[in-house]
Amino acid sequence: MDSEVGVLRTVVLHRPGPELERLTPRNADRLLFDGIPWVERAQLEHDAFAELLRTEGVRVLLLGDVLRESLAAAPAARETGIADAVDERVLGRELAGAVRAELAALDDDALADALVGGRTFAELAVTGHSLVRAMAGAHDFAVDPLPNLMFTRDSSVRVGPRVVASSMGMPARRREAPLVALAQRHHPELGVVAPTAPRDPSAVEGGDVLLLAPGVLAIGVGERTSPAGAESFARAMFADGLAHTVLAVPIAQRRATMHLDTVATMVDVDTMVIYPGVLEGLEAWTVRPDGPEHLHITGPEPFRPAAARAMGIDVLRAVDTGLESVAAEREQWDDGNNTLALAPGRVVAYERNTTTNARLAAAGIEVLEIAGFELGSGRGGPRCLSCPWERGPLG
Numbered sequence: 504m505d506s507e508v509g510v511l512r513t514v515v516l517h518r519p520g521p522e523l524e525r526l527t528p529r530n531a532d533r534l535l536f537d538g539i540p541w542v543e544r545a546q547l548e549h550d551a552f553a554e555l556l557r558t559e560g561v562r563v564l565l566l567g568d569v570l571r572e573s574l575a576a577a578p579a580a581r582e583t584g585i586a587d588a589v590d591e592r593v594l595g596r597e598l599a600g601a602v603r604a605e606l607a608a609l610d611d612d613a614l615a616d617a618l619v620g621g622r623t624f625a626e627l628a629v630t631g632h633s634l635v636r637a638m639a640g641a642h643d644f645a646v647d648p649l650p651n652l653m654f655t656r657d658s659s660v661r662v663g664p665r666v667v668a669s670s671m672g673m674p675a676r677r678r679e680a681p682l683v684a685l686a687q688r689h690h691p692e693l694g695v696v697a698p699t700a701p702r703d704p705s706a707v708e709g710g711d712v713l714l715l716a717p718g719v720l721a722i723g724v725g726e727r728t729s730p731a732g733a734e735s736f737a738r739a740m741f742a743d744g745l746a747h748t749v750l751a752v753p754i755a756q757r758r759a760t761m762h763l764d765t766v767a768t769m770v771d772v773d774t775m776v777i778y779p780g781v782l783e784g785l786e787a788w789t790v791r792p793d794g795p796e797h798l799h800i801t802g803p804e805p806f807r808p809a810a811a812r813a814m815g816i817d818v819l820r821a822v823d824t825g826l827e828s829v830a831a832e833r834e835q836w837d838d839g840n841n842t843l844a845l846a847p848g849r850v851v852a853y854e855r856n857t858t859t860n861a862r863l864a865a866a867g868i869e870v871l872e873i874a875g876f877e878l879g880s881g882r883g884g885p886r887c888l889s890c891p892w893e894r895g896p897l898g
Contacts, residue, residue, distance in 0.1 A: 507769035509894035517566035545877035573689035621648030672706035707732030710762030723763025841884030
């Protein structure tokens with residue numbers, strides 16, 4: 504898979520579940536949600552999204568099913584999942600051991616639910632002389648839930664014949680990437696896709712990675728991906744022959760622009776939709792390999808000319824969301840720039856972003872609309888909600 508817009512054939516989604524029911528006004532901010540979603544409505548919206556993709560001929564794999572199949576297939580997957588979920592630094596050695604033992608006694612379905620949905624102290628049978636246990640509230644988490652897991656784009660990235668596990672930048676999400684990597688690695692089908700060589704643990708998230716063209720990637724550097732993470736990712740791409748050019752793109756380090764794909768996504772082979780607030784100011788550092796160990800770095804320069812040159816095209820066309828700043832800002836916040844391409848010039852977008860969708864249609868881009876009133880409460884659109892696993896080649 505070497506582009507953002509080749510015909511989408513297989514995608515991995517995660518249907519939101521009980522992990523969203525863990526959100527309260529007290530913990531929502533820590534768990535990176537701006538509101539408390541209506542879970543049943545979020546599930547209906549997600550089901551409609553998945554059904555649209557199936558209707559378009561896309562094979563949809565659900566991460567919950569992948570995880571359960573992997574746990575059933577490999578005892579090592581169970582052991583690793585439990586070890587990653589239980590933090591001795593939080594629980595202490597003795598209590599952590601008791602929690603691990605209780606999780607190990609669960610069947611595969613229940614364990615999958617616990618690894619994703621978390622466990623409160625009230626839901627565990629563990630007792631004993633533990634200051635942590637004595638001081639914890641009944642509804643405090645012994646195992647944290649993963650409510651952001653539905654944004655499957657962030658935790659792993661397919662590039663060519665490889666899959667790259669992310670290194671999540673925010674504490675609330677750091678367990679997601681290892682859990683997804685575990686589910687992929689032990690799955691009968693997904694496990695045949697080789698991972699890249701090990702990288703350092705610097706933060707890099709999939710929402711910051713855009714496959715602009717075969718061999719050309721852009722990586723946003725901001726709230727979730729560090730400069731070291733972008734460099735580490737670039738080195739892995741060069742070492743495995745998956746890219747010849749990586750563009751490191753600084754973005755504002757704030758909630759509204761947490762990832763590069765919150766301000767720009769590809770909608771055709773030579774076109775992107777982009778938030779006008781960054782259209783002229785977006786810059787890039789161009790990174791290329793310089794021998795087996797070194798990098799050649801130039802810049803910064805305006806992003807679009809740098810990207811077009813790397814992609815081998817005259818102009819990278821930009822469809823912006825209009826000059827009216829209030830509407831543009833509102834729709835950027837509501838993921839108007841976060842589209843999922845089904846094919847060149849054909850994308851899925853949230854229906855609420857009427858201005859953005861109209862401008863895309865006027866530019867010749869076909870827009871398939873879905874509801875996102877509850878799905879968007881964690882700040883993610885159709886691209887965030889999907890991890891493309893297989894696309895057709897371009898040309």
